[in-house]
Amino acid sequence: QVQLQESGPGLVKPSQTLSLTCTVSGGSISSGSYYWSWIRQPAGKGLEWIGRIYTSGSTNYNPSLKSRVTISVDTSKNQFSLKLSSVTAADTAVYYCARENIVAYGGGADVWGKGTTVTVSS
Amino acid sequence: EIVMTQSPATLSVSPGERATLSCRASQSVSSNLAWYQQKPGQAPRLLIYGASTRATGIPARFSGSGSGTEFTLTISSLQSEDFAVYYCQQYNNWLLFTFGPGTKVDIK
Numbered sequence: 001q002v003q004l005q006e007s008g009p010g011l012v013k014p015s016q017t018l019s020l021t022c023t024v025s026g027g028s029i030s031s032g033s034y035y036w037s038w039i040r041q042p043a044g045k046g047l048e049w050i051g052r053i054y055t056s057g058s059t060n061y062n063p064s065l066k067s068r069v070t071i072s073v074d075t076s077k078n079q080f081s082l083k084l085s086s087v088t089a090a091d092t093a094v095y096y097c098a099r100e101n102i103v104a105y106g107g108g109a110d111v112w113g114k115g116t117t118v119t120v121s122s
Numbered sequence: 123e124i125v126m127t128q129s130p131a132t133l134s135v136s137p138g139e140r141a142t143l144s145c146r147a148s149q150s151v152s153s154n155l156a157w158y159q160q161k162p163g164q165a166p167r168l169l170i171y172g173a174s175t176r177a178t179g180i181p182a183r184f185s186g187s188g189s190g191t192e193f194t195l196t197i198s199s200l201q202s203e204d205f206a207v208y209y210c211q212q213y214n215n216w217l218l219f220t221f222g223p224g225t226k227v228d229i230k
Contacts, residue, residue, distance in 0.1 A: 037219075047158075047166065047209055049219040060217050063123075096165055100213075105171040107213030108156040110178075112165035 002027040004097050004113035012091075012120050018084040022097030022113060029078045030055045035100040037109065038071060038082045040093040048093075052100060053080055087120045094118075124148055124215050126222035128208075134230040135200050143225045145193040145210035154214035157186055157195045160224075161206045169208075170195065197227075205229055 008020035022036070029036065037052035051061035053071045061069045065084070073080040084091060094117050098109040125148040135141045145155070153173040158166035168177045170186035173193055183198040197204055210222040 046223045047211075047221040049221070062218060098165075105156070105168065105177060106154060107216070107219070108168045108171040108177065108211070109158075109166070110168045112167075115165055 002099065002111050004099065004111055006095060006097050006113045006116040008116060008118070010117055010119060012087055012118060013122050014088055014120055015086055018082070018087050018091060018118055018120070020082045020095055020097075020116065020118070022080050022082075024078045024080075024099075029073065029080065030075050033101065033103040035102065036071075036073065036080045037098050037100050039096045039098055039109070040091075041096070041115075042090075042093045050082065050084075050095075089120050092118065092120045123218055124151060124212050124220050126210055126212055126220050128210060128222035128225045130225060131223070132226045132228060134228055136230045137202060138199050139230075141197040141200055141204075141227055143195040143197075143208055143227070145188075145195070145222050147191045147193075147212055147214075150190045151212040151214035153189045154212060155186075155188070155193050156211045156213065157184075158209045158211065159204075159206045160209065166209060200227070 003025045005023045012018045035052045038050040053059045068085045070083040094115040096115045097113045099111040101110045127146045129144045155173045157170040160166040174186045185196045187194045207224045207226045209224045
């Protein structure tokens with residue numbers, strides 16, 4: 001059973017870079033059937049797709065965040081990571097990593113991490 | 123960007139009753155639509171993909187329908203564990219997945 005676990009600082013200062021890592025366990029991140037994504041959710045609000053990465057390193061980003069987002073993968077550690085630069089209070093949210101299952105579910109995200117809360121504050 | 127809207131924002135239903143949730147896309151997404159359930163403090167859970175196919179392990183009381191721009195999630199007989207927020211998501215635009223704002227199903 002594949003599981004995802006987010007990790008990283010829970011508090012980031014304004015204008016700094018938010019960095020999170022998602023560790024994949026119970027399966028290989030290099031499986032060709034999946035894309036690995038980041039999604040966030042401000043408190044009491046809806047879900048916002050941030051972007052995704054394939055194990056080849058190919059990425060897609062939300063245009064609204066593209067200038068500030070970098071998603072990378074480390075297949076040797078079975079991890080993928082998110083960096084979001086120049087953060088403001090508007091970036092405060094629960095950040096989820098998820099697996100987009102292309103073969104079985106067309107793109108639906110069938111495995112999610114539990115989420116990690118990131119607060120942007122000085 | 124494909125904008126997703128959901129109605130109603132809140133649906134009050136008694137246990138055992140049917141719940142019908144709507145989702146609309148600003149342009150056609152074909153059948154590339156998923157539904158998720160989210161309970162407080164938990165990550166979303168995939169319920170439906172391809173607009174009408176239940177994901178593995180999802181009870182038969184959950185059903186989805188629609189195509190193009192209009193979609194429906196029906197819960198045939200609400201159980202206590204079904205009270206949650208439900209989101210629709212389009213994955214037709216591969217470069218930008220978008221979610222609806224959610225429908226909260228609460229106890230009447």
